[in-house]
Amino acid sequence: MAGTKIQELTLEEVMSDRFGRYSKSIIQERALPDIRDGLKPVQRRILFAMNKDGNTYDKPFRKSAKAVGNVMGNFHPHGDSSIYEALNRMSQDWKVREPLIEMHGNNGSMDGDPPAAMRYTEARLSKIAGEMLRDIDKETVDMVLNFDDTEYEPTVLPAKFPNLLVNGATGISAGYATDIPPHNLGEVIDALLYLLDHPKTDLEHLMQFVKGPDFPTGGILQGIDGIKKAYETGRGRVVVRSKTSIEELRGNKQLIRVSEIPYEVNKAVLVKRIDELRLLKKVDGISEVRDESDRDGLSIAIELKRDVDAQGILNYLFKNTDLQVTYNFNMVAITHKRPEHVGLKTILSAYLEHQQDVITRRTKFDLDKALKRQQIVEGLIKALSILDQVIATIRASKNRKDARDNLVASYDFSETQADAIVALQLYRLTNTDVTALEKEAAQLAKNITGYKEILADPKALNKVLRKELREINKQYRNDRRTEIQAEITPLKISTKVMVPDEDVVVLVSRDGYLKRSGVRSYKASDPEDNGLKDEDYPIFTEKLSTLDHLFMFTNKGNLIYRPVHEITDARWKDTGEHISQTIGLADDEEIIATYAFNTLKAPGEFLIATDDGYIKRTVFKNLLPGRTYKSSAKIFEKLKSDQAKVVNVTYLPQPAKASVLLMSRFGFALRYDLAEVSINGARTIGVKSMNLSEGDSVVDLQLVNDDDTVALITQRGAFKKMPASEISVTSRARKGVLALHALKSKPHEIVDFIKLKDESSPLEVITDRRRLHDILPAEHPMNNRYSNGSFVIDTEVEGIPEMLRNKPTILTLS
Incomplete structure (x- = not known):
């Protein structure tokens, strides 16, 4: 075809270019929040569309489907499920610290239950969401055309409270992910007010106000160093632990009561996991796990058996379930159209900068409106003073335009003033009070002076900002829910908690076979019928506890350690496991001595002799097992030659x-x-x-x-x-x-x-x-x-x- 231009490009160039564009799109326009209002585009569009539609906190609830359809049809041409999901999340008080949406109906649960379909639920903006949109009609933010160029939508919301920190954010895009935890609104505003007065302050002073995240689910946050690192660099690691208490029951029993769980942990999965540990006997001492949560709050009851170590069991659960989790800060936000890792001061400074811009724009809008009104009021006052002439001039005119032109020519009114006089209805002349107009004129003059001062003096602007922040603080401040502890508590877990104390018979053979058998299995069998090969024989047979420790010494100077509870449980008639299944032995290597201990803090020493004429004593604590004891033996004797x-x-x-x-x-x-x-x-x-x-x-x-x-x-x-x-x-x-x-x-x-x-x-x-x-x-x-x-x-x-x-x-x- 004439005029068609064909480009020859390599697949690599095309893929690289297209993926680059796609990546930029999802980074900027889908997955990451803006540093100023803390919202992703879908969230911003939901709030804007519902506000535009009058679906606010002071009006009745409306079907969620209506809001979703409105957003999808006008601003967000994506799937309705993703819009409804975003709408729901903003309403879930266990996910966001200050919900921006109020919802009637099932909006999901901490157990991971899905919300009801959008045709069943009803939604409206919450009162605090109104603060996100306040003054949006005063040209406070940039507006751009929507996807089909039929309407305008905001690029950012005025956001009269620091939403990015208060409600946090999570998101995954191409090459970037973000995880910003929720914070306490009052603490963040206190920090903003301090930063406004001390722009050069350091992180340490800001952290006197913002102690750390404040999760909607409460809990205990440990690790002040991790918080500080995150607030400095945008990355950091802390531990979030459930709030628990140990209650005494009758019959010398105890109960672990969980009243708060870590942020974003699924309660039902957590309860199921604890129950699985009980059923699989991974931890000994739990008799029952119940979810007793109701409208009064979360409550998980872990009932324990008689005379067990409650704190030890709790420590085990902290380590092996989501009763304690690691939270990784990854504070990424869009700053000046670019994704960046941001710290606390950067976020607070960007928010203040945004608010100063919003107040400047709003003041310009108000000033412009006041100046226009002032001109009209002055014209009306002047007109009332010569009312009869004005009426006569209008009556003598041919039409409205002629009347306006005659008023301008005859009495020196401006066109705006003349338009306002001509538009004045006759009945208004009967009750138009000059004193009221003069009072309005004085008020307008005062306002105009104030607006000009705000625009001319940054201190006056900051005074307005300070006042507005204090008002928000006064109205919406609430108590912190998450307790912060400076240090991460190390978890010490006693073996007695994990292993039931049972009597077993342990056998170790010369060739390296070992097993533990229940006392019943041993009694029911012929002791000589031990399952070993004809040429093998036992070198150790003892009745031990599952809490004991076994040390096996080989003729090649290797020490093999096994806690008794980790030895394969087999019938007395079975062979058991060979030690080489986990630890490799040489072909001519044999176990020559085996000792059992009930503690790894045993006193004493070992006397060791070799066939090539060497001898030594080694204290017990020098032969304690390392972390890799399951897969490798410990050397207890260095042999001078391979033959020794x-x-x-x-x-x-x-x-x-x-x-x-x-x-x-x-x-x-x-x-x-x-x-x-x-x-x-x-x-x-x-x-x-x-x-x-x-x-x-x-x-x-x-x-x-x-x-x-x-x-x-x-x-x-x-x-x-x-x-x-x-x-x-x-x-x-x-x-x-x-x-x-x-x-x-x-x-x-x-x-x-x-x-x-x-x-x-x-x-x-x-x-x-x-x-x-x-x-x-x-x-x-x-x-x-x-x-x-x-x-x-x-x-x-x-x-x-x-x-x-x-x-x-x-x-x-x-």
């Missing part, structure tokens, strides 16, 4: 008077005072325990006294018991003395040794073929250290001994 292994870990609840006894594979035994072993940290090697010859290694460690008896087993299957006194106490890091009789052919080597607790209690030997062999020490004679004992195991049939231990006793549970 830990042979024993002994817990000493208090300083022991016993001596350390070590034996080596080649048959050497060394004994010295425990005091010679120094205390070292977790990630250390320790000190030299024994002077080993090449190829020799430490097989075990025991704490003994002179009256103790020790038993040992050799690789050839010989068993020997002897008094500990046979090994004299010397000093650390020596070679020691022989505890076996040296043979030139097939010499015996010590595999393991143990301190006998009771000679009548059987011992158990475990071989490399995972065979178990029982020995009754009472049946064997006492030997001296030069003896090799007596053969008890046929190594060709049962395998070579690997370990000697006290035979596990079967738990007898009452």
Whole structure:
């Protein structure tokens, strides 16, 4: 076609340009509030349209559908649902601090219930919304044509109160989001009055008036530093906590009463979440959760069981439900047609600037109107003084225009004055009082002087602004609802709150399987039928509480920690979980010692020995679990080489008077005072325990006294018991003395040794073929250290001994 201009553009250029325009549009004209009146375009259009339609607080309510249709048809060509949603939000007193819309009918609830359809509800502007629109008909704000150029709409409202801070704002646009919390109207006006008198004041002085947000739902706001940062930069983080109290009930029971919840938290979802925690037994001690809210206010009752830690449960709920939330300030508003992060002083200054502009425009309008009226009044006074001539002149004229021209020519009236005289109806002449006109003229002169002074002197203008702010303050001020606390209270949650105190049987196997079983499951099963593989065996079986703590030490120097309640709950006949499901173990890594504690503040220390001749003591608190205990083990012994292994870990609840006894594979035994072993940290090697010859290694460690008896087993299957006194106490890091009789052919080597607790209690030997062999020490004679004992195991049939231990006793549970 002739005249058609085709442009060749890349898709990238077209997309970039169009999206840029779209982004600018939704940032400026949809999602973000204006810093001056705190309104988004849809909200401004709703208020303006309802005001224009006379749908104000002093008139009867009208159907919401009428307001929505009016807004959509004249000013906001978008979906009716988005307009109705905005209308509703402005009426919800749990969302906005000072509702701008009054509504009859269901306008939603704190439980997230949707409002009734717009054909059912009725709405009108609230009284305070009238202050947003006051003087809009006095050319106080810029007006622009609407989308179809048929009507004018305001770009901003006069806003006689600081709506942006009072009602806050939330919105999401392209690249920008805003979250401005509601504030107390009285406090904000106090700050404005102070700023008006002290334009160079700092944030600290302004915060003496604006303490922080004031949510319509009340609650407790913690973190003054977060508020200060937000008021300075536009970004900040605070904690909002429910207002709660603990009530005493009969039967030694208690009840947590929630009377205020954090801003924008859905009450029904919150109650459901607390009840879920009760049902899932995530927290122990809640018997019932009830929503008892009524027309008198919000009330959630959390009834507790007998003799429970109410504060502990409350802390758990604060941490794990929306009874406590984090509120993030993100104060973004449109300033001079641009989105910006704004602080408190910027918002207050922009509002004052806007009000000064509104008052200036209004005063110009009033001045112009007063000057016009003054001219007419002067003309009427003059006309009344020569009334007969004026009437005669008008009667002699041909028409209205001729009458006006004759009055101007004959009596020196202005055209405006002549128009007013000609338009005067005859009946008005009968009651037109010159004194009334003179009084009006004097008043007009006074007003005109006042208007000119306001326009000429900023101080006079600020005086008017100050007076208007005080009037708003006097009429609409109300008490603060949100309590502000300077510090964020740390939440300490006792395990007893989260975990019911139950007795369980815990099993740990040599190969790394662990489980906890209920006492009933254990009693109903054969203790030997523990679900382990044939070649595996338990190294720890104890009746514990779910509140206890388990420390498992491996031969590779790793400590695995598990609270008992976190161990997999399985039937006694089941295998349980393998520790490598959460923590990786080496192929040849085994658990060599397991201890249970009822507190992580236990006293004492651990005595640790390695096969390559090192020993140390480490205090309990050095082995406390870290945050990553579930996925990684803690190192309790740093091994000097990859081949080295830990042979024993002994817990000493208090300083022991016993001596350390070590034996080596080649048959050497060394004994010295425990005091010679120094205390070292977790990630250390320790000190030299024994002077080993090449190829020799430490097989075990025991704490003994002179009256103790020790038993040992050799690789050839010989068993020997002897008094500990046979090994004299010397000093650390020596070679020691022989505890076996040296043979030139097939010499015996010590595999393991143990301190006998009771000679009548059987011992158990475990071989490399995972065979178990029982020995009754009472049946064997006492030997001296030069003896090799007596053969008890046929190594060709049962395998070579690997370990000697006290035979596990079967738990007898009452």
